[in-house]
Amino acid sequence: MRTLRKFWIATIAALGVLASASSVADASYREQMKGLDEQVQEVKSDVLSIAAELARLEERLLYPSNTHLAVFIALAERDTLRLDAVQIQIDGQPVAHSIYSFKELEALQKGGVQRIYTGNVTTGEHQIEVSIAGKLDTGKDYARTEHFAFTKGIEPKLIGVTLGSSQLQLGDW
Amino acid sequence: MPRATLIVGLGLASALATGACASKDLRDLYFGEAVYYANQGHYFEALERLDAELALHKGVDEPQRDSLHYHIGEAEFSVGDFELYYRMHHRAGHAIKAVLEGAVDENVRNEAAYRLARIHFQKDQAADALVALDRITGKVPVAIRDDVEFLRANVYLALGRPGDAAAVLKRLQSAQSLTGFAAYNLGIAMLQEGREQDAISQLDRAGQLKVSDAGPLAIRDKSNMLLGKLMLEATDFPHAQQYFDRVRLDGPFSNQALLSSGWADVSSQNFERAVVPWSILAKREVTDAAVQEALLALPYAYSKLNVHGRAAVLYGDALKSFGEELNKVDASIKSIADGRFLKALVREELQQDKGWVIRLRTLPDSPETFYLMQLMASNDFQTALQNYLDLEELRKKMAGWQKSLDAYEDMIRLRKQNYDPLLPGIDSQFRELDAQIRLRMEQRNHLQQRLHQLLVEPRPDLLANTDERIALDRIHAVEQALEHAHGANVDQLKQRVKRLKGTITWTLYTTYPERLTEAHEHLNALNADIAVLTKQYQEFVRTRQAAEHSYLGYGETISRLRTRAAEALQNVNQLMAQQGHLIETVAIDELKNRRARLEVYQTQARYAVADSYDRAAKTQAAPAPEQAAPAGGGH
Numbered sequence: 049m050r051t052l053r054k055f056w057i058a059t060i061a062a063l064g065v066l067a068s069a070s071s072v073a074d075a076s077y078r079e080q081m082k083g084l085d086e087q088v089q090e091v092k093s094d095v096l097s098i099a100a101e102l103a104r105l106e107e108r109l110l111y112p113s114n115t116h117l118a119v120f121i122a123l124a125e126r127d128t129l130r131l132d133a134v135q136i137q138i139d140g141q142p143v144a145h146s147i148y149s150f151k152e153l154e155a156l157q158k159g160g161v162q163r164i165y166t167g168n169v170t171t172g173e174h175q176i177e178v179s180i181a182g183k184l185d186t187g188k189d190y191a192r193t194e195h196f197a198f199t200k201g202i203e204p205k206l207i208g209v210t211l212g213s214s215q216l217q218l219g220d221w
Numbered sequence: 222m223p224r225a226t227l228i229v230g231l232g233l234a235s236a237l238a239t240g241a242c243a244s245k246d247l248r249d250l251y252f253g254e255a256v257y258y259a260n261q262g263h264y265f266e267a268l269e270r271l272d273a274e275l276a277l278h279k280g281v282d283e284p285q286r287d288s289l290h291y292h293i294g295e296a297e298f299s300v301g302d303f304e305l306y307y308r309m310h311h312r313a314g315h316a317i318k319a320v321l322e323g324a325v326d327e328n329v330r331n332e333a334a335y336r337l338a339r340i341h342f343q344k345d346q347a348a349d350a351l352v353a354l355d356r357i358t359g360k361v362p363v364a365i366r367d368d369v370e371f372l373r374a375n376v377y378l379a380l381g382r383p384g385d386a387a388a389v390l391k392r393l394q395s396a397q398s399l400t401g402f403a404a405y406n407l408g409i410a411m412l413q414e415g416r417e418q419d420a421i422s423q424l425d426r427a428g429q430l431k432v433s434d435a436g437p438l439a440i441r442d443k444s445n446m447l448l449g450k451l452m453l454e455a456t457d458f459p460h461a462q463q464y465f466d467r468v469r470l471d472g473p474f475s476n477q478a479l480l481s482s483g484w485a486d487v488s489s490q491n492f493e494r495a496v497v498p499w500s501i502l503a504k505r506e507v508t509d510a511a512v513q514e515a516l517l518a519l520p521y522a523y524s525k526l527n528v529h530g531r532a533a534v535l536y537g538d539a540l541k542s543f544g545e546e547l548n549k550v551d552a553s554i555k556s557i558a559d560g561r562f563l564k565a566l567v568r569e570e571l572q573q574d575k576g577w578v579i580r581l582r583t584l585p586d587s588p589e590t591f592y593l594m595q596l597m598a599s600n601d602f603q604t605a606l607q608n609y610l611d612l613e614e615l616r617k618k619m620a621g622w623q624k625s626l627d628a629y630e631d632m633i634r635l636r637k638q639n640y641d642p643l644l645p646g647i648d649s650q651f652r653e654l655d656a657q658i659r660l661r662m663e664q665r666n667h668l669q670q671r672l673h674q675l676l677v678e679p680r681p682d683l684l685a686n687t688d689e690r691i692a693l694d695r696i697h698a699v700e701q702a703l704e705h706a707h708g709a710n711v712d713q714l715k716q717r718v719k720r721l722k723g724t725i726t727w728t729l730y731t732t733y734p735e736r737l738t739e740a741h742e743h744l745n746a747l748n749a750d751i752a753v754l755t756k757q758y759q760e761f762v763r764t765r766q767a768a769e770h771s772y773l774g775y776g777e778t779i780s781r782l783r784t785r786a787a788e789a790l791q792n793v794n795q796l797m798a799q800q801g802h803l804i805e806t807v808a809i810d811e812l813k814n815r816r817a818r819l820e821v822y823q824t825q826a827r828y829a830v831a832d833s834y835d836r837a838a839k840t841q842a843a844p845a846p847e848q849a850a851p852a853g854g855g856h
Binding site for chain 2: 105
């Protein structure tokens with residue numbers, strides 16, 4: 049039995065040596081990971097700056113200000129509507145639709161605003177149709193469609209649609 | 222003390238787990254869009270949008286008229302926040318420092334100082350963290366008041382000032398959001414201070430807290446684990462046993478607790494009792510280090526109870542199991558070396574929720590992840606994994622950008638092809654029209670001036686209509702003819718001409734106001750037509766400019782972007798290779814470590830199985846149990 053005990057002690061000692069060797073290696077890896085982390089931060093910063101310039105180019109090239117139209121979706125504050133889908137038509141043409149995941153819905157409920165459509169329209173009078181589908185807090189299905197008129201001037205046009213269980217509201221920005 | 226560090230990590234994680242939130246009266250939709258992305262954890266997109274908005278805001282002549290002006294404080298704060306979440310600590314630090322140095326409200330400044338302190342602390346810069354915390358003065362927002370103090374206590378602990386930490390933590394014992402965390406850390410601070418008895422009492426309290434959330438429950442278990450180990454070290458085995466028994470059987474520390482509980486029993490020579498926790502443990506997931514140790518410890522306890530037959534069978538099972546596990550570890554090492562681990566990491570479906578690291582284990586063809594759960598749970602390794610994933614995202618984005626740039630160039634080429642032959646003809650036509658328009662505009666201006674003059678100096682003759690003007694011309698001609706005429710009727714004719722002229726003059730004078738009004742009405746109608754013409758003119762000019770701007774002047778930007786993106790992509794690829802290699806090396810090292818441990822176990826099991834069979838045979842022949850001294854805790 050004494051032999052068995054010796055074996056246990058040898059086992060523990062062997063494991064102890066392994067553990068200390070591994071902690072030395074850990075420290076070295078930790079330093080390497082830190083060094084790489086610094087470089088990753090730099091490259092992220094660089095890529096973000098490229099993304100910003102690319103976004104400016106894209107806007108100039110694809111959506112010149114005199115025709116630029118952007119439609120945003122927001123949820124009415126403290127509204128209990130469980131939004132499932134939104135569809136947008138401009139001058140009778142479907143231009144955008146979105147089906148909301150739980151994460152996206154939560155992002156809207158927390159005050160986020162979704163840009164659902166970016167496109168081009170001519171200056172002058174236009175119609176926008178907003179259709180939504182969802183569920184009320186009672187569990188009842190809910191669907192609603194509203195039409196709004198808007199005027200596009202020579203500057204970029206931003207339209208914000210606030211969705212709620214009692215009304216859809218168009219805001220001008 | 223490593224234990225304290227873990228709780229700090231958990232505390233910060235809970236403090237960071239709050240989403241971004243746009244203010245109620247949103248005036249800038251793009252800021253709202255950045256918040257939308259941030260709320261989904263898409264911090265790159267959030268930063269991309271917010272950086273662009275802030276750059277635009279700074280570039281406008283009158284920033285107070287820009288919609289972001291209403292949210293500028295919030296936006297500058299959010300940039301730092303998003304950068305922090307996107308693990309860009311350097312930039313986040315700069316952004317938060319900028320908020321601190323700006324003329325901001327006391328609440329905002331204090332919150333910024335707190336966040337800056339948090340960044341320093343995460344980067345192991347405890348002294349700088351304390352400097353940032355010392356900048357907090359006056360009113361502190363209620364939402365972060367306890368977090369500030371908790372961070373302060375942790376900074377004191379990191380700086381080796383446990384007395385100061387204990388003083389702060391004592392005040393936090395009633396803070397709801399820190400239940401468990403503050404209690405445990407107070408125990409750690411007391412231990413560091415050398416107040417062992419106070420520490421044990423405090424950890425005892427922390428180990429009995431009535432909590433229900435996962436975090437505080439884990440901390441409660443951890444307190445009991447620590448107490449048990451302290452008691453083991455002090456050879457107070459009954460108490461050690463008591464503390465290990467408090468640890469939940471389904472918590473993250475349950476395997477360790479069961480193992481230690483068995484060792485506490487063995488240490489107090491109670492082998493029969495040690496069999497109970499080890500039997501439970503031996504049936505659990507075999508990749509766990511505690512379970513593997515139990516596979517060996519359980520037959521050891523049986524052998525101490527002189528049940529050598531049972532011990533021999535269990536040693537045999539352990540030997541078989543270690544052999545299988547060694548194969549599994551070898552397969553894992555090979556799999557990692559073949560690059561499968563990194564491939565598994567970048568699978569998109571894994572990253573849908575926060576527990577993706579845990580879900581890695583469920584992947585059918587990723588054996589490597591079985592042995593890496595502990596490693597993957599460590600902060601540094603998770604940062605490395607996240608960085609690898611972030612780099613993969615950047616790589617995908619940039620590959621997409623290269624395609625976008627190709628498409629833009631194509632679009633520009635097609636636009637040029639379309640407009641280049643059209644524009645000269647259009648321009649020439651436009652020049653002709655422009656000359657005509659200018660002439661008509663001059664005529665209108667002249668008319669307007671004359672009508673304006675008539676208001677000051679009435680001239681009825683100027684408002685004569687065509688018939689009247691012809692009649693007057695004829696009268697004038699007759700008058701001239703009569704000047705040189707001779708005859709009897711001349712005077713009579715002159716009288717008639719005079720009457721006729723008088724009639725027209727009378728009409729012109731008496732209808733002058735109506736005529737003047739009518740003339741102005743006509744001018745207004747003309748002005749309306751001119752307005753339509755001007756609008757069309759301007760629209761044409763804008764469209765003409767837009768046509769030119771749609772393909773001219775992009776070459777340099779696109780070429781610069783292409784070069785920058787290519788360079789960045791090269792950097793990303795290089796970093797990914799380095800990061801991936803490091804992850805694989807660390808993972809393989811961890812596996813090799815586990816392999817070495819398994820080999821030690823296997824050797825012992827091989828020896829013990831023979832020994833046990835030998836003893837079983839001897840016992841059968843002449844049963845005479847021998848009691849040996851306990852082997853002691855093995856971890």
